[in-house]
Amino acid sequence: MPEYSPSSLIAALLSGGKARLSPAFAFGLLLLAIVPPGLATAQEKKAPVDRIRAEDRDYWFFKPLTDPRVPAVKDAGGWARNEIDQFILGKLEPKGIAPAPAADARTLIRRAYFDLTGLPPSHEEIQAFSKAYAANPDGAVADLIDDLLESPQYGERWGRIWLDLVRYGESNGYKADEYRPHMWRYRDWVIRSLNADMPYDQFVRWQLAGDEIAPDNPEALTATGYLRLWPYESNQRNAPSQWNIILEDITDITGSVLMGVSIGCAKCHDHKFDPIPRDDYFRMQAFFTGVYPHDTMATTPAERAAYDAQQAKWETATAEIRAEMDRMLEKPRQSAAAGQVKQFSPELQALYHKPEAERTPLDLQIRMLIQRQVDISEAKADSKLKDETKKRYTELQEKLKSFDNLKPKPVNEIYAIRDIRPDIPPARILDEPERQFRPGFLTILDPGDASLPKPAERPKDSSGARTTFANWVTRADNPLSTRVIANRLWHYHFGIGIVESANDFGKQGYLPTHPELLDWLARRLPAEGWSLKAMHRLIMNSSTWRQASVTEPGAAAEENDPDNHLLWRQRVRRLEAEQLRDATLASSRELDPKMGGEGVTGEDTKRRAIYQRLMKNPRTLFLNTFDGPDGFNSCSRRDVTTIAPQALMMLNNGFLTQRARQIASLAAAEKDDAGAIDKAFALTLGRQPTGEEESQARDFLAIIREEIAKPATPPAAAPKPEPKVKTTAFKGFPETSFTGGQAVNIQPDSLYEKIEIRDLPRPEGDTFTVEAVLNLDSLYPDASVRTIASRWNNSGDLSVDSYGWSLGITSEKSKYQPANLIVQITGQDTAGNPRYEVVASDLRIPKQTPYYVAAVVEVGAGKDGGTVTFHARNLADPKATTQTVVVPHSFTGPVSLPERRLFLGGRDAPHHLFDGAIARFRLSNRALETKELLIGEQPATDALVDANFTQPALTEKLVRAEPEAGAKVASKPADPRLNSLLDLSLALLNSNEFLYID
Amino acid sequence: MKLSHFERPRSRRDFLARAGAGFGSVALTDLLFRQGALGAKATTNAIGNLPHHGKGKAKSVIFLFMEGGPSHLDSFDPKPLLNKLAGQPLPASFNRPLTAMGEQESPLLGDKRVWKQFGQAGTWVSDWLPHTQTIVDDICVIRSCKQDGLNHVGSVCQMNTGSILAGRPSLGAWSVYGLGTENENLPSFVVLKDSDAMPFNGTRNWGTGFMPSTYQGTLFRFGDEPVADLNNPAGVSRARQRKRIDFINQLNRAHAAPRPRQSDLEARIASFELAYRMQAEIPLAVNLDEEPQYIKDLYGVDGEKTDAVARNCLLARRLVERGVRFVEVFCGTGSKWDAHSGIEKNHTDRFAETDQPVAALIKDLKQRGLLDETLVIWGGEFGRTPMSEKGDGRDHNPWGFTMWMAGGGVKGGQVLGATDELGLYAVEEPQHVHDLHATVLHALGLDALELVYMNNGTEENPVINQGRPYLKVFG
Incomplete structure (x- = not known):
């Protein structure tokens, strides 16, 4: 095999070449990239510092920051407002290119809003600004920028940018993708800190080492959540490899985010293109090898003391109960733990069982990964209890619960980081454990080992290694990190950075278009006390930022810089996924401005997108469709793809239809079409329509009204698949005495969301019995109801039209407590008026347990209301008895309507779906006595519907209902005006003017 | 090498935007340029002038x-x-x-x-x-x-x-x-x-x-809507969807007129047409x-x-x-x-x-x-x-x-x-x-x-x- 000599090959490829991605260069990369890593070791025998060639030392990025002079420019037109403009002109003038004129007021305010808040300005704000701008352009712009920088939405926009970079997510990733319920506190910390204009160096230092720098400050501790964003696989048995992946993840991300180098490339061999010897990867990793996850509370010492005191009270009060429970669990726990540990390799088992005194810091870290799995097994140990012990244990659980009022609520739970011990392990190459590395900076900048703080200079439990790195990376003269952040600021105000590849300033990235300006900005930030807001002011008050983006290029621009690298005009940008979602909600005036808190689930939320729960898989609708970051890689620039699924979503998805409908109803309040059209334009585009647009819009309204008036023809969709109901074996209850052993599986978002029972126009009347055998899979995280069966449209109106009943189970946030078996009724009350009531049994139906449930609904007569008699029995427990409660209600008259359809697992309306299996359903048109129930001694035989999902004849009446996926909103044919305005509003939301920022 | 199919885009970004509209092939273009620049021969075959590396x-x-x-x-x-x-x-x-x-x-x-x-x-x-x-x-x-x-x-x-x-x-x-x-x-x-x-x-x-x-x-997916948001909202006929898209196109063309260099605007107009065709084609497929x-x-x-x-x-x-x-x-x-x-x-x-x-x-x-x-x-x-x-x-x-x-x-x-x-x-x-x-x-x-x-x-x-x-x- 020929001698491998990367340097000569690179030199040959690069001679005279620029680092832009030429084809020849790219091919060269390819040749190099396929050389197996092992071959590089001969080279690696040399000291790292000797492996950096002279020409690499000359690469601009690794050289000290220059102190460029602001260029003298002719500026005949008096265009320049500040130094930035002089730097820009300095490049344009020699090429004979003139900068573009300033954008108009509406464009400027829209650009400023999206740049600083991620939201569009309202029509009123645009009008006010335009007026101020006409009187005093500079003053108006300066005031606008000040106002926006002070608005709390600033932190939400720039927080999102930071979250992109650190690949923020609220779950573990991998298959299980467990939710991390406290991760959002880091997100809120980012937003809060940016709003407070925390100096950027402190912002970074706290994220890297807040626990060491300000150990008593809960904010600093929260900041270390940055080091907790790694993916984690909760059942990975190869603990050392997983730990290695975690350390690599921290190293790679920090290299990209703070230093602008693709240091990950030096993991397996010397960096092929940049002067980064392989050693540097591990020298840098060695700053982080001490990390240890620290799940704690971000509290002041006083808060903590109060919590501890209260906790102690609870512990004292419950000591006996818990001691007894512990005794009962001792053996099952031991065997669960032993079983779990045995799943690891013999080496790891040995590590786990090592005596405490012998454990090295690395042992402790790896043991922690094993222990997490052991903990999960131990937590399930109570399921092993049997018979009497189990009964006693359940009693004790109940007893323990009765002390819950004593138990303090955790305060500000966070995921933080601390060092495992002050003697942190060296960094190691996993399969070459003999090679170990002490902390050190990039060799090209500082070849020696980093000097870590002496014990007196650091907290006693910590190494100070991360603080050392944090101090270095936030030095005002650090040529890497200062340029990287200066470039990011530029990037988000101009669409592209001075260095286009914002996470890679190395040779594979792009060269800076304005190197002097970049260095000038990189020096300016620390000179401004690291105030990001000062930098926004500087950039946005420049003439460069204020330029129009839509402009005819002059001949010189066309000739010398057709791609606008030199910024002779502003750049048009497309809204990012979150901006688009927020902007549609802002247009319909529905945006909920509430800040902070746990991420909200559900696509329907009116909160800003940054507050949507962000699982690594699956992603939210907008993030998934409009190039959201993937949460695994640092995202320094959003992709901008234009694909048909985006058009489908924007035209057809229920979220958009809802917003358009809301805009339409605001517009419809105007007295005529002209007014309505004006209103729709004002809400969406923040301006009045032109005369031509007005007339086009009128024509469009007329066309749509004509379409709506046409008789409906079924859409040319594929012939519908057989709506047969599918059944599977009913789990957890082998008896087939009254289930038949089969069940329908009902699952939201699937084809089997709910099942319609056809051709039954209310034969059950107003006194009836509903029975079901079911196994519930999950509750909603909110207050929605898992509907078992219903005849109800759940419209929320109190009128005769909304009469109906529903048997269901409450969810997590219900005010009737979760898992409560309830009947909801809208019907006629004792006074003869329509009334809505929740009749709650307080019988709890646990998840994943086969259960029999029944509700006997009886309406009253005259002045007396009626009752619902609930029955429930746990079928998994052969000894369980039937629980029965009678709950009064105030209905005397009809409690449903014949036109409402009867559904299993849902309602005659969207949402409130069941999730799980139903193995039997029976509906009788009278109040069954207890003995006549399915579980009674003499079951009734005269039911209206009795389905156990094994008899084919019966299933013909059962029809799979249309899935609600995307919650399609039906247009009401009755209102052509509203619907045509809906279409107009939807079209405006789909306009490029809405989607792009000039 | 002359490939009339592929006019070299003005910039990589322009191309990305353009290609995105039609599910085009970015790699292909990159590969073309790479091979062209290296003097390697790009072969074409019957499948729409795609250069193949091997004998696939x-x-x-x-x-x-x-x-x-x-x-x-x-x-x-x-x-x-x-x-x-x-x-x-x-x-x-x-x-x-x-x-x-x-x-x-x-x-x-x-x-x-x-x-x-x-x-x-x-x-x-x-x-x-x-x-x-x-x-x-x-x-x-x-x-x-x-x-x-x-x-x-x-x-x-x-x-x-x-x-x-x-x-x-x-x-x-x-x-x-x-x-x-x-x-x-x-x-x-x-x-x-x-x-x-x-x-x-x-x-x-x-x-x-x-x-x-x-x-x-x-x-x-199984069922009546094989692709997310493929179907029109209930009550919206295909004809009405067509009119909606026509009007959106009208707005977007007027918006694109003074912005001739912004090729992604054209791409977006094309994406609505593509979406509309997919709405017809997928149910048939x-x-x-x-x-x-x-x-x-x-x-x-x-x-x-x-x-x-x-x-x-x-x-x-x-x-x-x-x-x-x-x-x-x-x-x-x-x-x-x-x-x-x-x-x-x-x-x-x-x-x-x-x-x-x-x-x-x-x-x-x-x-x-x-x-x-x-x-x-x-x-x-x-x-x-x-x-x-x-x-x-x-x-x-x-x-x-x-x-x-x-x-x-x-x-x-x-x-x-x-x-x-x-x-x-x-x-x-x-x-x-x-x-x-x-x-x-x-x-x-x-x-x-x-x-x-x-x-x-x-x-x-x-x-x-x-x-x-x-x-x-x-x-």
Whole structure:
């Protein structure tokens, strides 16, 4: 095999070449990239510092920051407002290119809003600004920028940018993708800190080492959540490899985010293109090898003391109960733990069982990964209890619960980081454990080992290694990190950075278009006390930022810089996924401005997108469709793809239809079409329509009204698949005495969301019995109801039209407590008026347990209301008895309507779906006595519907209902005006003017 | 070299935007320029002037993914020694692997199959696959596959994306990136699954990782709306949707007029038209009622066990027929092949569900002349161990397992590679997932190492610099 000599090959490829991605260069990369890593070791025998060639030392990025002079420019037109403009002109003038004129007021305010808040300005704000701008352009712009920088939405926009970079997510990733319920506190910390204009160096230092720098400050501790964003696989048995992946993840991300180098490339061999010897990867990793996850509370010492005191009270009060429970669990726990540990390799088992005194810091870290799995097994140990012990244990659980009022609520739970011990392990190459590395900076900048703080200079439990790195990376003269952040600021105000590849300033990235300006900005930030807001002011008050983006290029621009690298005009940008979602909600005036808190689930939320729960898989609708970051890689620039699924979503998805409908109803309040059209334009585009647009819009309204008036023809969709109901074996209850052993599986978002029972126009009347055998899979995280069966449209109106009943189970946030078996009724009350009531049994139906449930609904007569008699029995427990409660209600008259359809697992309306299996359903048109129930001694035989999902004849009446996926909103044919305005509003939301920022 | 199809875009960004609109091929253009600049010859073939690196015959790929890991020891890789040693521990001469469930010392589990040889090559196939027995002359069995993952998460991820860690583009995405599409009215990468369950890792199996979402797979769902938001909202007729789009176009054209350089505005206008066409085309493509009864019977449509897989296999054929580049068919979605215990019952059911439809797919492609240009791959994320688990099951075996390929230039009637005497480790010509991926791409005429995408300053390729195509597969 020929001698491998990367340097000569690179030199040959690069001679005279620029680092832009030429084809020849790219091919060269390819040749190099396929050389197996092992071959590089001969080279690696040399000291790292000797492996950096002279020409690499000359690469601009690794050289000290220059102190460029602001260029003298002719500026005949008096265009320049500040130094930035002089730097820009300095490049344009020699090429004979003139900068573009300033954008108009509406464009400027829209650009400023999206740049600083991620939201569009309202029509009123645009009008006010335009007026101020006409009187005093500079003053108006300066005031606008000040106002926006002070608005709390600033932190939400720039927080999102930071979250992109650190690949923020609220779950573990991998298959299980467990939710991390406290991760959002880091997100809120980012937003809060940016709003407070925390100096950027402190912002970074706290994220890297807040626990060491300000150990008593809960904010600093929260900041270390940055080091907790790694993916984690909760059942990975190869603990050392997983730990290695975690350390690599921290190293790679920090290299990209703070230093602008693709240091990950030096993991397996010397960096092929940049002067980064392989050693540097591990020298840098060695700053982080001490990390240890620290799940704690971000509290002041006083808060903590109060919590501890209260906790102690609870512990004292419950000591006996818990001691007894512990005794009962001792053996099952031991065997669960032993079983779990045995799943690891013999080496790891040995590590786990090592005596405490012998454990090295690395042992402790790896043991922690094993222990997490052991903990999960131990937590399930109570399921092993049997018979009497189990009964006693359940009693004790109940007893323990009765002390819950004593138990303090955790305060500000966070995921933080601390060092495992002050003697942190060296960094190691996993399969070459003999090679170990002490902390050190990039060799090209500082070849020696980093000097870590002496014990007196650091907290006693910590190494100070991360603080050392944090101090270095936030030095005002650090040529890497200062340029990287200066470039990011530029990037988000101009669409592209001075260095286009914002996470890679190395040779594979792009060269800076304005190197002097970049260095000038990189020096300016620390000179401004690291105030990001000062930098926004500087950039946005420049003439460069204020330029129009839509402009005819002059001949010189066309000739010398057709791609606008030199910024002779502003750049048009497309809204990012979150901006688009927020902007549609802002247009319909529905945006909920509430800040902070746990991420909200559900696509329907009116909160800003940054507050949507962000699982690594699956992603939210907008993030998934409009190039959201993937949460695994640092995202320094959003992709901008234009694909048909985006058009489908924007035209057809229920979220958009809802917003358009809301805009339409605001517009419809105007007295005529002209007014309505004006209103729709004002809400969406923040301006009045032109005369031509007005007339086009009128024509469009007329066309749509004509379409709506046409008789409906079924859409040319594929012939519908057989709506047969599918059944599977009913789990957890082998008896087939009254289930038949089969069940329908009902699952939201699937084809089997709910099942319609056809051709039954209310034969059950107003006194009836509903029975079901079911196994519930999950509750909603909110207050929605898992509907078992219903005849109800759940419209929320109190009128005769909304009469109906529903048997269901409450969810997590219900005010009737979760898992409560309830009947909801809208019907006629004792006074003869329509009334809505929740009749709650307080019988709890646990998840994943086969259960029999029944509700006997009886309406009253005259002045007396009626009752619902609930029955429930746990079928998994052969000894369980039937629980029965009678709950009064105030209905005397009809409690449903014949036109409402009867559904299993849902309602005659969207949402409130069941999730799980139903193995039997029976509906009788009278109040069954207890003995006549399915579980009674003499079951009734005269039911209206009795389905156990094994008899084919019966299933013909059962029809799979249309899935609600995307919650399609039906247009009401009755209102052509509203619907045509809906279409107009939807079209405006789909306009490029809405989607792009000039 | 003159290629009238591809006018060099003004800038890379312009091109990205333009290509995105029509599911075009960015890699292709990059490759063209690269090769042009290097003076290499770009060959063209009949498939719309695409330059092929190799001699690939395949235009499309159908990946039949048996999720959970089918046992090679009970299907394609008989081991007489296994039955001889059944009940005993793994002989000392074998390296103890770290098994997923930790039962390294459990006794070997014999197989209960009746084995016979079929076809020209005498390919061994067990009695669990009576239909596959009839197509062995069209398939190339590779008995020496291996991969790095040990559990499902890592292994399914690697079989789909090349890496056991999330964040990389899937093989389908790379294929589309490399070759673009042939039917603008359909997604170029379609994913089908046989139940409401999601496979391990969910949508990431057909995601694009660091590449733009243009190349991602589109999951077709059962039922009336095969693609998310494909149908108009209730009450909106196709005519009304047309009028809506016309009006949007009117607004967007007026907006684009003073912005002639902003090509993504044009792309967006085109994307609405494409969406509108997809709304018409996809329901037709998925309409299996167009198929004659004898074809449905061939696949086992409406069969008690075969129905779901049969529909997907038939749909896969209809899709490649219409120019879809990559179809991934998950069978046993949600890891249903994962027979840690009771493998007899489990695999009896799984093969009963898949054997007939899979064999029908090969026959049907062949009788239509589509097999030559369609590469079909069968396999799971790994195989299963010769050691038993929980008495009557088998654990994960990523060290040696079987996959097969057919069509797209593959020489059928072959059995390549081998595992050791107990089927634990691949020993002859081991084929890592990277090699398998390189082989698939080779069949498509793409060189896995030259198919490059720039990400954060790193040149990425589908095989992480490692795979080599297994050329013997092609004879």
